[in-house]
Amino acid sequence: MKRYLLDIWYSVISTLIGMKVTLKHVFTREVTVQYPEVKLPFPDRFRGMLFNDIATCISCELCAKACPADCIAMTGAGKGKARYAPMFDIHIYKCLWCSFCVEACPTGSLVMSKEYEISGYNRDCMILHFGEGVRPEGAEAPIPGTMPKVTGPELVTPARPHAWANAWKNNPAPVVEKPKAAAAPAAAKPAAPAAPAAPAGDGAPPSGANAG
Amino acid sequence: MPILENRFEENVVFSTVDEMINWCRLSSIWPMTFGLACCAIEMMAVGAGQYDLDRFGAGAFRATPRQSDLMIVAGTVTYKMAIRIKRLYEQMPEPKFVMALGVCASAGGPYYEHGYHVLKGVDKIIPVDIYVPGCPPRPEALFDGLLKLQEKIRHQKVLRRLTPQEKSVIDETTRKYELETQKLAPLPKEYQA
Numbered sequence: 001m002k003r004y005l006l007d008i009w010y011s012v013i014s015t016l017i018g019m020k021v022t023l024k025h026v027f028t029r030e031v032t033v034q035y036p037e038v039k040l041p042f043p044d045r046f047r048g049m050l051f052n053d054i055a056t057c058i059s060c061e062l063c064a065k066a067c068p069a070d071c072i073a074m075t076g077a078g079k080g081k082a083r084y085a086p087m088f089d090i091h092i093y094k095c096l097w098c099s100f101c102v103e104a105c106p107t108g109s110l111v112m113s114k115e116y117e118i119s120g121y122n123r124d125c126m127i128l129h130f131g132e133g134v135r136p137e138g139a140e141a142p143i144p145g146t147m148p149k150v151t152g153p154e155l156v157t158p159a160r161p162h163a164w165a166n167a168w169k170n171n172p173a174p175v176v177e178k179p180k181a182a183a184a185p186a187a188a189k190p191a192a193p194a195a196p197a198a199p200a201g202d203g204a205p206p207s208g209a210n211a212g
Numbered sequence: 213m214p215i216l217e218n219r220f221e222e223n224v225v226f227s228t229v230d231e232m233i234n235w236c237r238l239s240s241i242w243p244m245t246f247g248l249a250c251c252a253i254e255m256m257a258v259g260a261g262q263y264d265l266d267r268f269g270a271g272a273f274r275a276t277p278r279q280s281d282l283m284i285v286a287g288t289v290t291y292k293m294a295i296r297i298k299r300l301y302e303q304m305p306e307p308k309f310v311m312a313l314g315v316c317a318s319a320g321g322p323y324y325e326h327g328y329h330v331l332k333g334v335d336k337i338i339p340v341d342i343y344v345p346g347c348p349p350r351p352e353a354l355f356d357g358l359l360k361l362q363e364k365i366r367h368q369k370v371l372r373r374l375t376p377q378e379k380s381v382i383d384e385t386t387r388k389y390e391l392e393t394q395k396l397a398p399l400p401k402e403y404q405a
Contacts, residue, residue, distance in 0.1 A: 035355045049345075069322045092345045093319030093333075119344040119357040121364065123333075126318060126345045200366045 047097050047112040050090050052130040056109035062109050063101035069094040072101060074131075087131040093123070190200040220371045233370045237281070237307060238362040244280035244300070245273040249287025251314035251348040263351040266356055277303040282361075283338075284354075288316040288323065289331040301338045309341045309365070310334070311357055318343045339385065 033040055042048075057179050059076035060083075071094035075087045102110055220226045247255055258265050265271040274280040277300045289297060301310070312334050315321035320332035334340060341364060344357035370380070 005380045031261050032267070033262055034267075035263060035352055036359065039352065060284060070325055091324075094322060094324045095315065095347060096322050097347045116346060116350045116353045117356040119342055119349075119353060119360055121342060121360070123319060123335075125343055126315065 028096045038117045042114050046114055047099050049092065049113055049115045049118060050095065050128065051088070051111055051113040051115070052088055053111070054085060054088060054130045055111040056107050057085050057088065057130075058109075059083050059088075060106060062104040066104035068098065068100065069096050085131055088129075089131065090128040091126070092118075092128060093126040113118070131150055159166065216371055218369065218371070218373050220373060222372055226371050230368075230370045230372055234366050234368055237368075238365040239269045240272075241270040241282045241309065241358070241361070241365075242270075242272045242274050242280050243270060243282040243284050244277055244304070245275045246300070247286045248289060248293060249316065251316070251346075254348045254351055254354065255284055255286045255313065258351045258354050263355065265358075270358060277301075278305060280304060280357075281308060283308065283310045284313050285310060285317040285334045286313040289323065289334045290329050291328075291331060293354070294331045294334075294337055297334065298337045309344045309361060310338055311344060311354075311361060312340045313344050313346075313354060313357070314348050315345050316347075318345055321347060326391075327368040381390075 057083075059074065059078075061074060061076060064070075064072040064074055071091045073087065073089045073091065074085055076083055077086050078084050097112075099112055102112055120126075247253075257263060258275045259271060259273065270282065277283075280302075283297075283301060283304065285297065299307070312318040316323065316330070317334045318340075320327060320330055323330035326330060331337065342357045346353050346355055349357075374382070
């Protein structure tokens with residue numbers, strides 16, 4: 001009988017000893033970040049999604065050559081200081097976040113932004129379009145609706161400015177100190193990339209494959 | 213609810229019932245406990261204290277597919293693992309959702325060009341509801357994907373009849389998955405289920 005009561009006593013005591021550790025954490029500082037409302041500040045060298053300031057890009061293709069995964073598909077047109085990029089697609093689904101392309105960029109137009117929330121309901125969210133579209137000879141600005149068809153793997157969707165790329169018009173791009181060489185050809189470049197020709201395919205209702 | 217599913221008209225009663233069912237579904241998305249590669253480390257970080265997955269009701273990682281609602285495919289899907297993943301997906305009860313975490317699971321990732329052993333996206337074998345790009349994605353990116361998945365579930369129709377447009381979208385998606393599955397290179401014989 002004595003042994004039986006002692007067992008009960010020890011079980012209560014050992015539980016209380018364990019709960020003391022739990023109780024200590026009630027009075028410590030809260031560590032949870034309430035994500036959608038509060039976001040952690042990122043360090044200065046945080047590597048997020050790639051962003052290309054296409055007005056500064058001189059289409060030298062150094063970034064495409066530096067990429068170990070061939071995730072940058074681009075074309076160049078024009079000569080000398082009027083050179084521009086009709087197509088500049090970053091295939092995020094191959095990107096390694098290694099930042100080699102940013103190191104190779106001579107004008108500082110390609111940067112790794114602090115953007116990371118680009119998840120989506122289809123594969124379109126993984127291709128970023130930054131190209132200007134085809135510009136006729138002598139024209140100052142690209143003509144809307146003349147974005148080139150992207151050739152390549154079957155994953156690539158018809159070229160249109162990505163929604164996230166458009167979102168940068170409202171949010172200021174990350175400030176990067178541009179070298180002096182970038183200032184000269186800026187006059188020949190348009191201020192903004194080509195407007196979306198038609199927002200095709202955006203109207204798909206989110207009732208997905210699982211509803212059926 | 214296979215007997216009652218998509219059989220009723222749009223009215224106040226069934227809209228409300230659908231809303232309630234969807235709210236129940238999105239508030240307790242239980243993921244399955246499995247990880248394939250480095251993205252799983254981020255998934256573990258999401259379950260820990262700093263990014264508390266339990267705040268969204270999705271923190272109960274179940275160790276069996278038969279109790280889980282969400283399959284977080286976290287990491288590189290090799291051919292050898294692909295048939296296991298497909299089997300696990302088939303063992304999950306409806307309604308089931310799939311999140312492709314990271315670019316490897318989304319579309320092959322860095323192995324897209326030269327990966328002789330990697331499936332070019334898990335959506336070639338199972339339907340994916342939400343793609344989260346990143347290599348690996350931040351824990352916040354997983355939260356962003358989870359919130360978007362909840363938003364998707366919130367607009368689903370359970371009892372109500374689908375409009376022809378919604379039905380066509382679902383048919384198109386099904387057809388696309390079938391096509392992509394056919395396009396997939398056949399697995400070696402010793403790996404076939």
